[in-house]
Amino acid sequence: MQEYIREKILPRVEKPSRYLGTEWNSVHKDWDQTPVRMAFAFPDLYEVGMSHLGLAILYGVVNEKENMLMERAFAPAPDLEAILRSEGLPLFSLESHRSLGEFDLIGFTLQYELSYTTVLHMLDLAGIPLLAAERCSDHPLVIGGGPCACNPEPLAPFFDCFVLGDGEEVLPALLEIVAELKDSPASRIDRAEFLRRAALLPGVYVPSFYEVDYRQDGTVAEIRPIRPEAPPRVRKAVVDDLDRVYFPTQPIVPYLEVVHDRIMLEVMRGCTRGCRFCQAGAIYRPVRERDVEVLLRQAAELVRHTGYEEISLTSLSTADYSCIEALARSLAEAYAPGGIAVSLPSLRVDAFSVRLAQALQQFRKKSTLTFAPEAGSQRLRDVINKGVTAEDLLSATGEAFAAGWHHIKLYFMIGLPTETAEDLEGIEGLARQVLEQGRRLSKGKRPTVTVSISSFVPKPHTPFQWEPQAGLEELKEKQRFLRSRLKGPGLRFSWHQPEMSFLEAVLARGDRRLAAALLEAWRSGAKLEGWSEHFRYELWEKVWEDTGLDPAFYAYRRRDYDERLPWDHLDFGVTKRFLQQEHRRALAGEITRDCRSGRCAACGVCPGLNVGLQLKGEGRFAAAD
Amino acid sequence: MRLRIKFAKLGEGRFLSHLEVMRAFQRAVRRAGLPLALSQGFNPHPRLSFGPALAVGLESEAEYLDLELAEAVEVREVGRALSSQLPPGLEVLTLRALSPGEPTLGEAVRCAAYRVEVEGLPPAELRQGVDALLASEKAVVTRRTKDGAKEVDIRPGLYRLEVEGDAILHMLLACGPQGTVRPEEVVKALDPRLNVRHARRTGLYTGCDGKSAVPLD
Numbered sequence: 001m002q003e004y005i006r007e008k009i010l011p012r013v014e015k016p017s018r019y020l021g022t023e024w025n026s027v028h029k030d031w032d033q034t035p036v037r038m039a040f041a042f043p044d045l046y047e048v049g050m051s052h053l054g055l056a057i058l059y060g061v062v063n064e065k066e067n068m069l070m071e072r073a074f075a076p077a078p079d080l081e082a083i084l085r086s087e088g089l090p091l092f093s094l095e096s097h098r099s100l101g102e103f104d105l106i107g108f109t110l111q112y113e114l115s116y117t118t119v120l121h122m123l124d125l126a127g128i129p130l131l132a133a134e135r136c137s138d139h140p141l142v143i144g145g146g147p148c149a150c151n152p153e154p155l156a157p158f159f160d161c162f163v164l165g166d167g168e169e170v171l172p173a174l175l176e177i178v179a180e181l182k183d184s185p186a187s188r189i190d191r192a193e194f195l196r197r198a199a200l201l202p203g204v205y206v207p208s209f210y211e212v213d214y215r216q217d218g219t220v221a222e223i224r225p226i227r228p229e230a231p232p233r234v235r236k237a238v239v240d241d242l243d244r245v246y247f248p249t250q251p252i253v254p255y256l257e258v259v260h261d262r263i264m265l266e267v268m269r270g271c272t273r274g275c276r277f278c279q280a281g282a283i284y285r286p287v288r289e290r291d292v293e294v295l296l297r298q299a300a301e302l303v304r305h306t307g308y309e310e311i312s313l314t315s316l317s318t319a320d321y322s323c324i325e326a327l328a329r330s331l332a333e334a335y336a337p338g339g340i341a342v343s344l345p346s347l348r349v350d351a352f353s354v355r356l357a358q359a360l361q362q363f364r365k366k367s368t369l370t371f372a373p374e375a376g377s378q379r380l381r382d383v384i385n386k387g388v389t390a391e392d393l394l395s396a397t398g399e400a401f402a403a404g405w406h407h408i409k410l411y412f413m414i415g416l417p418t419e420t421a422e423d424l425e426g427i428e429g430l431a432r433q434v435l436e437q438g439r440r441l442s443k444g445k446r447p448t449v450t451v452s453i454s455s456f457v458p459k460p461h462t463p464f465q466w467e468p469q470a471g472l473e474e475l476k477e478k479q480r481f482l483r484s485r486l487k488g489p490g491l492r493f494s495w496h497q498p499e500m501s502f503l504e505a506v507l508a509r510g511d512r513r514l515a516a517a518l519l520e521a522w523r524s525g526a527k528l529e530g531w532s533e534h535f536r537y538e539l540w541e542k543v544w545e546d547t548g549l550d551p552a553f554y555a556y557r558r559r560d561y562d563e564r565l566p567w568d569h570l571d572f573g574v575t576k577r578f579l580q581q582e583h584r585r586a587l588a589g590e591i592t593r594d595c596r597s598g599r600c601a602a603c604g605v606c607p608g609l610n611v612g613l614q615l616k617g618e619g620r621f622a623a624a625d
Numbered sequence: 626m627r628l629r630i631k632f633a634k635l636g637e638g639r640f641l642s643h644l645e646v647m648r649a650f651q652r653a654v655r656r657a658g659l660p661l662a663l664s665q666g667f668n669p670h671p672r673l674s675f676g677p678a679l680a681v682g683l684e685s686e687a688e689y690l691d692l693e694l695a696e697a698v699e700v701r702e703v704g705r706a707l708s709s710q711l712p713p714g715l716e717v718l719t720l721r722a723l724s725p726g727e728p729t730l731g732e733a734v735r736c737a738a739y740r741v742e743v744e745g746l747p748p749a750e751l752r753q754g755v756d757a758l759l760a761s762e763k764a765v766v767t768r769r770t771k772d773g774a775k776e777v778d779i780r781p782g783l784y785r786l787e788v789e790g791d792a793i794l795h796m797l798l799a800c801g802p803q804g805t806v807r808p809e810e811v812v813k814a815l816d817p818r819l820n821v822r823h824a825r826r827t828g829l830y831t832g833c834d835g836k837s838a839v840p841l842d
Contacts, residue, residue, distance in 0.1 A: 006637065011682055016640035024652070024712045253652055255645040255712075307652030307710070309670065338661075339669035361667065 203237025638714025
C-alpha cells in the first residue's frame with residue numbers, strides 16, 4: 001500500500017507533505033519485528049494535530065520502547081477523503097502508510113468537543129466498526145485521552161477505554177499489557193482480558209464496565225460498576241515529578257507550516273489561578289514546575305535536533321512560572337545571538353508580562369498584543385475569579401503602547417453567569433479606555449483595539465458545571481449589542497458562531513445517550529466541525545428531531561447540587577465540595593486566592609491524588625497582588 | 626563566505642513545495658551547526674537564497690541555493706555537515722565557494738531544462754505536434770495566476786524541444802526575469818490530450834541562445 005499511496009495518491013492531493021510521513025525526526029520502526037503497534041489519531045487536519053505537544057510527548061515515549069511503535073494519523077483534507085472514498089482505500093498512518101485497521105490500538109486525542117464527529121469519521125474511513133461492542137479480535141482497540149476525557153460519556157459506546165489525566169506514564173503501561181497478551185507480533189489480542197487488566201491501571205476508565213441508570217426526569221440515577229475490576233471512581237493519572245518524566249527532545253519537524261511551528265518547551269503543567277470558567281485550570285492540577293536546569297538542557301537538545309528558530313515557553317500561564325525571569329534571561333543569552341527567539345504563548349494581564357515580552361523582543365513581526373480580561377466589569381471578573389482589575393489591564397496596555405505596540409486585542413466572554421447589561425457596557429468601556437490610552441501614548445501611530453468575543457460554555461469539573469448556558473438568541477442579541485457599540489475609528493470586533501458554543505455545551509456535559517446523536521450527525525455528514533466552514537448547525541437541528549434528544553436538557557438546564565452528574569465517577573482530584581463552595585462564592589462575588597500565595601484553598605487535589613504543588617523558585621505571584 | 630550548493634529533489638522530495646524546501650534547508654543548516662551569517666535587524670535569520678521556484682510534484686537534479694557563512698569553513702566540511710541533516714528526498718550534489726561579486730542566483734539564471742514523460746498520444750502524433758509547435762510563431766496558453774486566468778504566448782520562451790523514444794520530451798525553457806515558461810504549459814500547448822506522467826528539472830543555465838546553454842555549476 002505504501003508504494004501505491006506514494007505513486008498514485010499523493011501526486012493527486014493539494015498538499016502531499018501532509019501525508020508523506022518522512023519529516024525530520026519521524027520514527028519508522030520495523031513493523032514485523034515490533035510486537036506492539038499503536039496509531040495516534042488526531043481528529044483534525046495535520047496542521048492542527050502537529051501543533052499538539054501531547055502528540056510529541058506520547059510519540060516519543062512510546063517509540064523509545066523497543067517492543068512498541070507509534071505512528072500518526074490525521075483527518076484527511078476533503079481532497080484526500082474524496083480519493084480514499086472513490087478508490088475504496090482505508091485511512092492510513094503516515095509512517096508506514098498502513099491501514100489503521102492493522103494496528104493493535106488506535107488512540108484518539110480528545111482536545112475539543114467539536115472533534116467528536118471527526119473521530120467517528122476517521123474510524124469509518126479506516127473501515128473499523130464504530131461501536132466497541134461491534135468490534136472483534138480482528139479490529140484494533142480504540143482508546144481516548146486528552147482534556148475531553150474528563151467527561152467522555154457521549155463517546156462511551158465508541159471507545160474501549162479512556163486514559164484520564166497525564167498520559168506519558170500510563171500509556172506505556174497500557175501497551176505493556178498488549179505486549180504480554182501477544183504470542184507473536186502478527187497475532188491479535190484477547191480484548192476482554194486486555195480491558196480487565198487495563199481497568200486495574202491508575203487513570204484507565206473502561207466505560208463498558210459501568211452501567212448508567214436514568215431517572216424519569218432524564219437525569220442520571222446511578223453509575224454502577226458491573227465488573228470487579230472497575231473501581232467505583234476512576235482517579236486521573238498524574239505525573240508527580242516533571243523533572244524526571246520523559247520529555248521529547250527530538251520532536252518531528254513538519255515540512256508544512258503548522259499552527260504552532262516552533263519548539264514547545266513545557267515549563268510547567270497545571271495552573272492555580274482558579275478562574276471558575278476554566279476547565280484546564282481544574283483538571284490539570286496541581287501545578288508542577290520544571291527545574292530551570294532541566295529546561296535549559298532540554299532547550300539545548302531541542303535546538304540541536306530540530307533547527308527551529310523559535311522556542312515557545314509553553315504552559316497554561318507561563319508568566320506564573322516562578323523562575324520565568326531567570327529562565328527567559330538564560331535562554332535569550334544563549335540563543336538570541338544565533339537568531340533563535342524565545343516567546344510566550346499568551347500574556348497575563350499585567351505590566352510584568354508585557355515587560356517580559358519586550359525583554360524577549362518577542363512578537364517582533366507580529367504587531368498585535370493580546371490580553372484576556374474575559375469580563376467587562378470588576379463585579380463579573382470577581383464572579384469568574386479572573387483576578388484582574390481595569391488598572392492591571394491599563395498598566396499592561398500602557399506598557400505595550402509605550403514599548404511601541406499599537407494594536408491590542410482583548411478577549412472577552414459573553415453569557416457568563418450573572419451577566420447584565422452593565423457588564424457588556426463594561427466591555428465597551430474598557431475597549432475605549434485602552435484606545436484612548438493608545439492615542440495618548442503611541443505617537444504618530446493609529447492604535448487599534450480589537451474586541452474578540454466568545455460565548456461561555458459551562459464545563460464539567462468546574463464551579464460552573466451546574467450552570468445553564470445562555471440561550472442562542474440571548475447570545476446573538478448580546479453580540480449585536482456589542483457590535484453596534486464597538487464601532488468607530490480604531491475599534492474592531494470579532495466573534496464566534498454561538499451555535500458552535502451551543503453544541504460544545506451540549507456535548508461537554510452530555511451523557512451516554514448523546515452517542516446516538518453523534519452517530520446520526522456523523523451519518524448526515526458532520527466532520528471537521530471545529531472549522532466554521534465545515535460546521536453546519538442545520539444538520540444538528542435535524543439530528544435532535546430524528547433522535548428525540550433534547551439539547552436544551554444538556555445546555556440550558558440548571559443542575560441541583562445533589563444531582564448525579566454523568567462524570568461523577570471520574571475523579572480529577574478537585575472535590576465536588578470545593579466546586580460547590582467556589583460556585584457559591586462566585587455568585588456572592590467573592591474571589592479565591594491562587595494557592596501559590598501559600599494559602600491552600602482546599603480544592604482536594606494534593607491529598608486526593610497524593611501529589612503536591614511543586615514550585616521551583618520564590619513564588620512570583622501576580623503583580624496585581 | 627558565500628557558498629553555492631547544488632542539490633537534488635528526487636523521489637519523495639518531489640512532494641515538497643518550494644516554500645517547504647526552503648524551510649527544510651533553513652532548519653537543516655541550523656542543525657548542521659554551521660557558523661551562519663545572520664541578517665541584520667530585529668529578526669536575524671540565516672542568509673539563504675534559492676534559485677527559481679519548482680512546483681509541487683516536479684523532481685529536480687539541479688536545484689541551487691546560496692548560503693552565507695560568518696567565517697570560512699572548508700567546503701567539503703559544509704557539504705558533509707549539511708548532508709547529514711537533510712530529510713529524505715533532498716540531497717546535496719556539489720558545493721563551491723563563490724568569489725566576491727559573483728552574480729546571485731536570481732541574476733544568473735536565464736533558462737531551465739526539463740525531462741518530461743508524457744502519455745495520451747501515439748508517438749507519431751507526438752512528433753508531429755512537436756514539429757508543428759516549433760514551426761509556429763505563437764503558442765498561447767492560459768495561465769492561472771492569483772489575479773485570475775490570463776493568456777500567455779509561451780513560444781518566445783520555448784528554446785528547445787526534442788522527443789526521446791516514444792514519450793519523453795526534453796525542453797529548454799525561459800526561466801528568469803525575462804519570463805518563465807513551465808513544462809506543463811508546453812505539454813498543454815502540444816495537445817490537450819497529452820498528460821504529464823513525470824517531470825524533472827535537469828539543469829539551470831545562465832545563457833540560452835537556442836544552441837548553447839551555460840550550466841550554472
